[in-house]
Amino acid sequence: MTKPIRTRIAPSPTGDPHVGTAYVALFNYALARKHGGRFILRIEDTDRQRSHPASETMIFDALRWLGLDWDEGPDVGGPVGPYRQSERSSIYREHAEDLVRRGAAYPCFCAPERLEALRVEQRAKKLALGYDGRCRALSTTEAAQRRSAGEPHVIRLSMPKDESMVVHDLLRGDVRFERPQMDDQVLLKSDGFPTYHLANVVDDHLMEITHVIRAEEWLSSLPKHVQLYRSFGWDEPIFCHLPLLRNADRSKISKRKNPVSLNHYRRAGYLPEALVNFLALMGWAMPDEREEFTLRELVERFDLKRVSLGGPVFDIEKLTWLNGKYLRRMAPEEILARLRRQLLSDDYLLRVLPLCRERIDTLEAFFDYAGFFFAGEVPYDAKALSGMIPKERTPSETARILKSLIEQKIDPLLEWDAGAVESALRDFSESSGWSAKELFMTVRVAVTGRAATPPLFDTLDVLGKEICRRRLRRAIETLRTMDEGK
RNA sequence: GACCCUGUGGUGCAGAGGCCUAGCACAUCACCCUUUCAAGGUGGAGAUCGAGGGUUCGAAUCCCUCCAGGGUCGCCA
Numbered sequence: 001m002t003k004p005i006r007t008r009i010a011p012s013p014t015g016d017p018h019v020g021t022a023y024v025a026l027f028n029y030a031l032a033r034k035h036g037g038r039f040i041l042r043i044e045d046t047d048r049q050r051s052h053p054a055s056e057t058m059i060f061d062a063l064r065w066l067g068l069d070w071d072e073g074p075d076v077g078g079p080v081g082p083y084r085q086s087e088r089s090s091i092y093r094e095h096a097e098d099l100v101r102r103g104a105a106y107p108c109f110c111a112p113e114r115l116e117a118l119r120v121e122q123r124a125k126k127l128a129l130g131y132d133g134r135c136r137a138l139s140t141t142e143a144a145q146r147r148s149a150g151e152p153h154v155i156r157l158s159m160p161k162d163e164s165m166v167v168h169d170l171l172r173g174d175v176r177f178e179r180p181q182m183d184d185q186v187l188l189k190s191d192g193f194p195t196y197h198l199a200n201v202v203d204d205h206l207m208e209i210t211h212v213i214r215a216e217e218w219l220s221s222l223p224k225h226v227q228l229y230r231s232f233g234w235d236e237p238i239f240c241h242l243p244l245l246r247n248a249d250r251s252k253i254s255k256r257k258n259p260v261s262l263n264h265y266r267r268a269g270y271l272p273e274a275l276v277n278f279l280a281l282m283g284w285a286m287p288d289e290r291e292e293f294t295l296r297e298l299v300e301r302f303d304l305k306r307v308s309l310g311g312p313v314f315d316i317e318k319l320t321w322l323n324g325k326y327l328r329r330m331a332p333e334e335i336l337a338r339l340r341r342q343l344l345s346d347d348y349l350l351r352v353l354p355l356c357r358e359r360i361d362t363l364e365a366f367f368d369y370a371g372f373f374f375a376g377e378v379p380y381d382a383k384a385l386s387g388m389i390p391k392e393r394t395p396s397e398t399a400r401i402l403k404s405l406i407e408q409k410i411d412p413l414l415e416w417d418a419g420a421v422e423s424a425l426r427d428f429s430e431s432s433g434w435s436a437k438e439l440f441m442t443v444r445v446a447v448t449g450r451a452a453t454p455p456l457f458d459t460l461d462v463l464g465k466e467i468c469r470r471r472l473r474r475a476i477e478t479l480r481t482m483d484e485g486k
Numbered sequence: 487g488a489c490c491c492u493g494u495g496g497u498g499c500a501g502a503g504g505c506c507u508a509g510c511a512c513a514u515c516a517c518c519c520u521u522u523c524a525a526g527g528u529g530g531a532g533a534u535c536g537a538g539g540g541u542u543c544g545a546a547u548c549c550c551u552c553c554a555g556g557g558u559c560g561c562c563a
Contacts, residue, residue: 010563011563012562012563014562014563044563045563046562046563047562047563049562050562050563108561112560112561115560115561116560119559119560122487123487125487126487126488127487127488128487128488128489128559129487129488129559129560130488130559154561169491172490172491172492175490175491176490177489177490178488178489178490181488181489181490181558181559182489183559185560186560186561187561188561189561190561191561193561195560195561195562195563196562196563197563200563215557216490216491216492216556216557216558217557217558217563218557218558218563219490219491219557219558220489220490220491220557220558220559221558221559222490241491243491243492243556244556244557246555246556248496248497250555250556251555251556252556252557278498281498281499281511282498282499283498283499284499285498285499285500285510287500288500289499289500289509289510289511290510291498291499291510291511291512308498308499308500309491309492309493310492310493310494310498310499311491311492311555311556311557312497312498312499313497313498314498315497315498315512315513317497317512317513318497318498318511318512318513319512320512321511321512321513322512324525328525
């Protein structure tokens with residue numbers, strides 16, 4: 001018997017849960033389940049500035065929603081934990097020191113400013129970018145002295161010199177990298193935290209990961225990882241790089257061109273099994289070309305080698321068609337249950353009702369008044385359109401302001417509640433040159449389609465980030481098609 | 487710019503030298519069904535398999551060159 005297969009998904013909790021994470025998780029999950037192995041969730045939160053606990057929770061929720069449950073992870077524990085990298089700092093530090101002792105890594109005292117200047121120079125001379133290895137030439141005694149004197153430094157990996165390096169990818173076979181490409185990567189930052197490269201390799205080894213299945217964007221750093229395994233004297237796992245999901249223009253999928261948050265798909269009413277099915281179709285196919293299948297069936301027939309490498313365009317139209325197929329063959333009772341679970345929970349209704357109670361006279365009036373709380377996108381009639389654009393402002397100006405509102409304030413906001421939304425909007429009002437009055441009415445109409453609504457921040461809070469973002473974008477599109485100077 | 491990956495209709499895939507006068511699905515068009523709209527059914531249009539060279543009796547499938555797209559070049563992951 002060979003070793004049991006162990007795979008992992010290793011997201012970093014720096015934003016909304018991403019479709020790409022689900023995509024890669026799915027293939028890792030499928031391989032592990034197919035072979036009776038284990039699927040592990042590890043949180044890569046070594047970037048202290050950007051990591052956020054709210055993001056971590058959303059990742060858990062989203063993956064569970066999709067049915068991609070893990071056997072070991074920060075919340076369920078396991079034999080080789082902890083599964084959160086921020087709780088493993090000492091492990092990485094010890095391993096980095098070990099490498100330094102072996103002469104496979106070295107302390108580097110170059111300041112960020114010097115590195116920046118170096119990059120500028122290299123760019124100007126059209127040279128390959130990368131660390132020039134200055135501190136590698138330091139004697140061990142000098143390096144040790146400067147370290148004990150408390151001089152700030154990082155630890156860098158010594159990459160082999162004057163050679164090309166051949167690494168292996170399950171799907172691509174041998175891949176040869178030329179030396180100039182491979183500079184001495186930082187392993188340990190000056191704050192004592194590891195970089196992705198170190199933490200990832202150390203953890204994959206310690207957690208006995210057998211197959212590293214990750215996105216293609218990592219392929220370029222594979223030589224560094226392989227070098228790390230060699231420096232430690234460890235066996236390498238099997239590496240497999242999945243193609244990147246793409247926008248319609250074939251660039252790497254991004255939130256400016258596509259909804260990428262799993263929360264969006266959940267709120268928009270896509271069924272988890274349909275999303276999973278669709279994701280599996282991105283770069284993979286059943287041997288018999290069947291396109292509709294369950295996660296279970298995927299697992300039964302799964303074969304990593306059947307992944308195709310062209311970057312698949314994430315075609316929402318086809319996803320929507322698939323989702324419709326699933327919905328149409330569901331019993332009404334089941335649809336009702338899904339509706340309740342996903343979009344129309346008592347919990348949600350009980351958040352909407354307090355906002356509407358004082359504004360309705362009959363039960364029936366609720367449906368007329370509160371429709372926008374349940375809709376996807378809202379229509380803008382002529383009145384709404386004029387209400388959306390403040391006096392003295394133009395449609396294109398309004399569109400621009402909404403765009404920067406999304407980018408500067410909405411997207412980075414991970415904890416979405418009335419208070420946070422309010423301060424974000426007030427903040428934006430100050431920096432944008434739009435008065436609170438102008439901004440708030442514009443946002444109100446853009447998000448609800450109406451000039452009369454419950455208090456704005458409560459409304460945005462209850463609607464949730466995904467819907468607000470989506471309707472704001474829709475408003476931008478609408479404004480852009482209007483003529484100037486209205 | 488350097489390095490790496492990829493390249494089958496607009497999109498997602500099948501195809502692993504002859505079964506391909508290139509198949510399926512989405513989208514699109516037409517028709518049928520239907521009080522309507524969907525859904526469903528039927529059919530159509532759409533690809534000289536990125537291009538050019540080879541290898542071979544024979545290439546979408548093997549080799550080379552070029553081109554195009556993408557990714558990476560961070561004390562971010």
